[in-house]
Amino acid sequence: MGVLGCADIAVRRILPALVEHRSVRLVAVASRDGARSERLAARFGCAAVSGYRALLDRDDIDAVYVPLPPGMHHEWVAAALTAGKHVLVEKPLSTTYAQSAELVAMADRLGLALTENFMFLHHSQHAAVRDMAGEVGELRVFSSSFGVPPPHPASFRHDPLLGGGALLDVGVYPLRAAQLHLAGELDVLGACLRVDEATGVDVAGSAVLSTASGVTAQLDFGFQHSYRSVYALWGSRGRISVPRAFTPPREHRPVVRLEQQDRITEVTLSADHQVGNALDAFAAAALSDTGRPALGEALLRQALLVEQVRKAARVVTC
Template identity: 40%
Template sequence: MEGKVRIGVLGCANIAERLSLPAILKTEGAELVSVASRTRAKAEEWAARFGARAEDSYDAQIAAPDIDAVYIPLPIGLHREWALKAAEAGKHVICEKSLAENLDSAKGIIAAARKAGVVLFENFACGYHPQHGAVRAEVAKGTIGKPFLFRGAFGFPPFDKSSFRYDKSLGGSCLYEVGAYPVFMARKILGAEPQKVYCTLFYDVERGVDIKGNAQIEFPNELVAEVAFSMDSVYQNNYSLWGQKGLLRTSRAFAIPADMVPPLELLTNENFKETVVPVEAPAAAQFELIFADFCDVVRSGDAARREGMYETLLAQARTLEALRISAKEGRAVALSEFQ
């Protein structure tokens, strides 16, 4: 297609207000056309603020003829319904993470997108930040020798208990809401897909929602990831990659301001003397980068790029499903159990 990708937004979520809509407005290949909310007043407020049109409902948003794509920042438990409707209407979709609350729902969304020939993205904007490319480049140069262990942690103090994150009916889950980040990044940095996982989850018993957890993920070639995630702990936002000759680490791994130079470091140790040096990586607006890529894939009409994204989404969904089942059944789970 030619011209800008015309985007409609389904829902007035906090992440949309703070990060995604400002990014869309700054993305050269995108045009923010309209906003839909559960209430007309909220949609009108946002439309006025962001220079868009207010829609009466999510259905009206999807049916709008001047929309090419929809951005879905709704709670995870609502993703399947609205992503399916959007794909069936021929709209491209960029959905907040995680794509769905289980593997079957993710497969259904991917199948609908594939059938309709529409682009489907999961908004892991963190994956677009150049600091992670810098980490991969250091590994390729042999700076840390053969990598062994990726260790990532992402978490927050408790949210207000009225938050959708604690609502099981809306897909509330720390694993899917927070743990998905270090899981995604482990796959990206190690450049491989997991073979086996073991996960432990801890619950808010009253609400039946997991609020923290940890996991060990085994990859091919003696690569291992350890990830921890929480909605009940002091803020953490980091990962490290430990190799034979050194360790790379960043303390702003998943969420990082657009104007912040990444605090990426290389640690080496010779004769028990530790040396720490910065690794150069530029500041970047990662939300703008993912929306730019989304629009580029839409405009290109490249079926191979669409298909590659479907497979990437499926691999992430399989991994989260394996982690969920591992915690539920108290056993190690092989990814070969899921097709």
């Protein structure tokens, strides 16, 4: 496996997990800055490559991880697929539904695995929550918030040309979590995006979704916030809340809270390594074509929902 880019998420989370993974051998890391790739290669025990195209040209790499800014995903995911590489790409797959549909069709045509790196989906706490869901009775409302403090001023998150903005950076998590726990297609009833007048990117937002049966999802996100990473399922007989929903550390033992009439129960779950589990799932998809159509369907549902939120949103400048 090779890595296209030296983003912070790659350095902190993915490269260490790749080095220790039993099914993956880290071969090379590429950067447009040769000195930077040399430093990372020395740290993680792999080859350094100057330039992304040079890494894709290597015949000793079967798959690539793409942690580039979202505005660069379409170009380099397409290049990787054309080069015959399986692709694990940081969320979002691209900045538009049309681009995502093109990439999904390309991966299907070439018989390659294409996966969006929502690591939280691979943490065991969410399966535990699904097992407990009957305790809340008939589900009425799903709610979720993901907010983080302001990124560094030089971050791509402030650059619209690089696919910056809170919706694509943190808003995609509550949207994906809603799909995890709500059955059927989701309709966007309304949304609001707060756009920074100086940069032109959205810095905060909210959305209200609904299933065909009227179960609603209330979602909030942004990067002008104190840190918050939660979701909850509220039903006819109780409420389950997950306080460390999206980025629990490897050693963290999640505590899920069940509130019912006159009773509160806190369940401490096992720690889990969602980064390693995500790599397990990607390696399995690359090594076998089983389940790849479902991966493509999930990518398109997510991309369509993001686009619908953007189209439905009231835009307020700040």
